[in-house]
Amino acid sequence: TPVDVEVAREADDVVFRVKDRGKGIDVGVDVFGKFVRGPTARPGGGSGLGLAIVKGLVVAHGGSVVVVARDGGGAEFVVRLPYSPPPVPSAPPEVTR
Numbered sequence: 001t002p003v004d005v006e007v008a009r010e011a012d013d014v015v016f017r018v019k020d021r022g023k024g025i026d027v028g029v030d031v032f033g034k035f036v037r038g039p040t041a042r043p044g045g046g047s048g049l050g051l052a053i054v055k056g057l058v059v060a061h062g063g064s065v066v067v068v069a070r071d072g073g074g075a076e077f078v079v080r081l082p083y084s085p086p087p088v089p090s091a092p093p094e095v096t097r
Contacts, residue, residue, distance in 0.1 A: 001020050001021055001022040001074075002020070002021060003018055003019060003020045003021075004017075004018070004019045004020075005017070005018050005019075006019075009083060010080075012082060012083055013063075013080045013081060013082060013083055014080075014081050014082075014083050015078065015079070015080050016077075016078070016079040016081075017076060017077070017078050017079075018076070018077045018079075019070060019074065019075075019076045019077075020074045020075055020076075021070075021072075021073060021074040022073065022074050022075065023073065023074075024069050024070070024073050024074055024075055025067055025069055025075045031051050031067055032051050032052055032054075032055040032065070032067075033048075033052060034048065034049060034052045035047065035048040035049065035052075036048045036051075036052070054079075058079055058081065061081055061082075062081070062082045063079060063080050063081035063082065064079075064080050065077065065078065065079045065080075066078050
């Protein structure tokens with residue numbers, strides 16, 4: 001299933017939005033739990049660890065991840081991570097002779 005990926009800065013966060021057009025998310029299923037596979041998961045699909053790993057990494061970096069159903073099918077995953085500006089390079093040390 002094709003996905004759309006968007007990345008934007010919103011206030012003090014960097015926000016990643018991943019939108020698919022699949023079967024959608026089953027209501028009441030905690031898709032971020034370990035070994036969770038919903039009833040609409042494809043036969044022979046994954047182990048049910050992928051989204052649990054995503055959530056663990058995102059939370060470890062001070063962020064959050066949520067999923068919402070999309071109108072017309074599919075799902076949207078929204079990952080928010082705190083924005084941290086790149087470090088300012090320090091001046092090289094002066095060479096004395």
